[in-house]
Amino acid sequence: MEALFESTTEIRVRYAETDRMGYVYYGNYATYFEVARVEAIKKLGLSYRALEDSGIMLPVLQYSIKFYKPAFYDDLLKINTRITLCKGTRIVFDYTVLNEDGQVLSQADTTLVFISAATKKPIAVPEILLSALSNV
Amino acid sequence: MEALFESTTEIRVRYAETDRMGYVYYGNYATYFEVARVEAIKKLGLSYRALEDSGIMLPVLQYSIKFYKPAFYDDLLKINTRITLCKGTRIVFDYTVLNEDGQVLSQADTTLVFISAATKKPIAVPEILLSALSNV
């Protein structure tokens, strides 16, 4: 799928994120992807924190990941993030995680929904985000 | 899909697991499911720790989750875990998370692969596990 926007984030694996197999614990990738999509939004000129402070929440509706190879302590991971859909009340990101040798470690995607903090109901994608995406 | 084995696990949401939305952070469900499948294996009369100590690793190959409603601090979650496939080199678990009111909060599944710690290659499902499943 063609992306509306692409961005790359580097993340150094922390000791806390490994498990007794010596791998990055599988649950910790969700945090990496959150960091990656927040950076993508920053590169679009927006701030996720400001979005929340303005009364818009963006919880995750769906998350899916495939693991091909493990990541290890102190690895410098590269996460390629793509916004593949942003319409209605939703935004979809997909992610590819690579290690320093360029090997693909995992691939994932998340669907998030825009929610009004006041009503807890879904709302349309904010105009400021649509506008930022159309100016890429 | 019919399950080979079913098990229920209760998990109390910890403060550390919430985020500033007041929800359980979406990444933390992976930990809940790990707890749930380890308990399922215990109820089958096996020990995941003993499995690892005997040289068998069981990393996650694939993980997928859908979120319907958030979980909150101090909620007592009920996780229904089902083993839906266990053959070749893989085992598949699916999970349904419910709150105390019986509302379904999320549904997920994981595929794990049996690996030899020595060779790092996939190996067949251990006989002891197949035997436990066939005696359910």
Next chain:
Amino acid sequence: MEALFESTTEIRVRYAETDRMGYVYYGNYATYFEVARVEAIKKLGLSYRALEDSGIMLPVLQYSIKFYKPAFYDDLLKINTRITLCKGTRIVFDYTVLNEDGQVLSQADTTLVFISAATKKPIAVPEILLSALSNV
């Protein structure tokens, strides 16, 4: 020091909580102690969640821990929690972590301060807590 109240909590070590040394990651004990003090408060007949919902926050001011022996995956830890002080605007808990063999793994203490969510200023220990402690 004599305790105002004592309570015991059992915690099973999760895979996510181990690190590549095979030990429980040192940062994760803070979560165990939070679980332990919330249980202590429950045993006093109160609810930490209800406290927060009534507009009282209880952030940690100080935390200190000594490690004697590591904890491992799947260990069933016993945490002995004692409230050693509760006056003015503060409450002090101390904790001893033991493994299944009764070995002391670590000892810790935390000081927390009662804060008004509205003003973000320290407030006196709630009467309901003082009353529960005096009826122990």
Next chain:
Amino acid sequence: MEALFESTTEIRVRYAETDRMGYVYYGNYATYFEVARVEAIKKLGLSYRALEDSGIMLPVLQYSIKFYKPAFYDDLLKINTRITLCKGTRIVFDYTVLNEDGQVLSQADTTLVFISAATKKPIAVPEILLSALSNV
């Protein structure tokens, strides 16, 4: 106390690290300090990962922290790390966490012990580290 070595690390607060108070969860600072001391060791020309791979473990013996002000989501924290002692079998780090306005949020220290992975016994501080510290 005069420092043997000083280093500064910047850490962006992740969403996963906040709690329902909106603060960085108190347990997550331990991870920040681990990142900070690993960076300090890197700046000394050494690698903590290589140290471990050579059979030396460095578990934490003691950790203590005082909290003055909370950190919030997306804050760019500055951690000033100082090695204040490195002799016998131990190394002591102290840490000061500041926010972007230069406010001191917390202060902490950790004592770590060098352990042989083979014997699990304390060993002398590696020569390569003493040498690096004396050439600062």
